[in-house]
Amino acid sequence: MKKIKIMGATALLSLCLAGTVTAQIGQPFIHDPSTVIECNGKYYTFGTGGGGLISDDGWKWNGGGVRPGGGAAPDAIKIGDRYLVVYGATGGSSNHKGAILTMWNKTLDPKSPDFKYSEPVVVATSDGYEPCDAIDPGIMLDPTTGRLWLTYGTYFGFIRLVELDPKTGKRVAGNKEVNIAITCEASDLMYRDGWYYLLGTHGTCCDGANSTYNIVVGRSKKITGPYMDNVGRSMLEGGGKMVAAAGGRHIGPGHFGHMVLSDGVEKMSCHYEADLDQSGRSVLGIRPLLWKNGWPVAGDNFKEGTYEIQSVRRGYALELAVDFVRMAGGMRGFGRNNDEPIKPVPSQQLADVIKTWPTGDISVRIGDYVVRPNQKWTITAVPDAAGYPGGPSYKIVIAGTDRALAATADAEVITVPTFTGAPEQLWRIDQLTDGTSRIMPKVTPNSKKQYALVSSGDSTPALAAFDMNSDNSKWNFKDH
């Protein structure tokens, strides 16, 4: 029996490791999550039915969030020093009667003495006969005007837009709803570079692995629309460009939420209708959000593996600073007989070179990539270490060894012979809005600054403040 238990634990660990591609860990079980929001260093999301999830790091989630009112599919936003939570009184009733309510709280931490929701107020309704069902609210504070906008609705009729007062959370007096989309639900809004973006979820929900949920987007120069897709279809005609669909072991993303963590680092929250690695349950998802040609698209959370780590600055590769070891042969020479037999040349192996490497700390540099053992890095999650929104902490070692990349107190990077789990050996990897990646040590020894791995010269890595406007701060992971 004991052996079986051990095997079970091993299998569970394997599942956790395999699941690091996209899913969150802990108990991230939720349906229709609100936009993930930070409050006093913790992350919160609320779901259908009441309650919600809390995370210390944005990666490991557990229950404990408190959102009264029942109903379904809430959203949340921080306005000033308060949090406005909005939810639908129903999850979509058969008679299409519904109501959207808002309420305030000074904190989202239920253990705080300041935790107290205000009395909810109704801001939108559907009477059961009009072509709209007042559920699935999404909320956005317009960064250009300071005006607060709410979208809501589902497949029954229109997605509608109304304006709320950002001071009271109530409907602006006299405001009339505007129809902005059809045949979708779980709508939400974003603003970027002069465009308003309307997100919606299409497809079938609530059918586990058979759900076809997917997230699409249209955009408009005006908040009131029309929101058009990439081929010129209005979302009032069912148009929409794909943002996120099923992938890997995760089926049916829906209920988009937008998170801007810092310049160039944006994430989208959603739920997957089914995580096939977790009993097909509905789970929270957090993925990078990329922008391509003015359109948002879900990126991919980092996938464990062995990679060339390529500097975007010049395209050189991060490598262990060891002596170059020639492979057998050289250029064949001109004028040779091309009818001679062709045979493969074996790649240089770690065993061919490792004895030439020093055994202590070895510095790193950036050089021409020639597929050598000192240029191949294996990157794996460190399950016991705290993560960050959308990912765990990683260790980065030379493939086939335990030699680990580490930050130093003087803002340089080296490799140490053995990975110990020390915080300067833990790395955070975020896919940036342009599709490249930022690599950050969890800590830089003797420093409180948050540094990123940069190319200070074409061939010289260092640690420095991340700059989204500089290719020195960006890296690609090439899976050759």
Added chain:
Amino acid sequence: MNRKHKSFLPAMAFVVLLGLQVGATNAFGQPPGMGQRPAMPPIPIKGDTTHTLSKHFIQDSKVKKTPDAKGFIQRWLVLEPVRKSISRNSIFTDDYLRTTFSTDNFSSDFNTIPKNGEQVKVGDQELKWYALDSKAFSFNLYDFTYAINKPPYGVLFWLVTVIDCPQEIKNVRIAAGTNSAGMFWLNGKEALMLSGDRDMIVDNVTSPLLTLKKRKNIIRAAVINGPGMCSFCVRFLDEKGLPVKNFSISYQ
């Protein structure tokens, strides 16, 4: 939170799970009473709720009809819904649709043009044809069922329209979107099928290149839906994907 996928058992299961979730969140420290769902606030009726076709349709119009500005075909003869037992829309496989549209058909002659008010029998159901112009670019069959006071879910609709071309038009495609599944025939031949649990999206599926012959062309359509909204839209596109509009649409 989606209501599109709606069947009794999954809905009940979800309600039960919802209850469990509320219980679980309470167990994680929600203050007593904070998880209680308040009663739905009173919501006044905002408009006219009478069952009338004139709200969304024009009945048996004698006015010459052409496609709308974007080429959508708004004039249709529509048969009262054939009642079907459909628990979820994911059952609409190609095989299911072909079998159902063959079995629950008012006529195997796909060039038949029904008349407004005509009664036909599908199985043991006696059903009536309506000649309607949709006021919207799409044809909302949920609104149609409400207007004639019929149950809106678990329904199969048959529709017919006549395209009158002043001259032959080659290399066009029928482009359609249906909620949920559907099938279209042109002059007796299958033109396109929309299987699965679909949303009504403009130009969601297009046919192979077709020829609209000079004078009458008959479009037969079938749209089927279990729970949720039910509607469709259809137009012709040319080889460049632009709407074709140089024809008229009639009931005969």
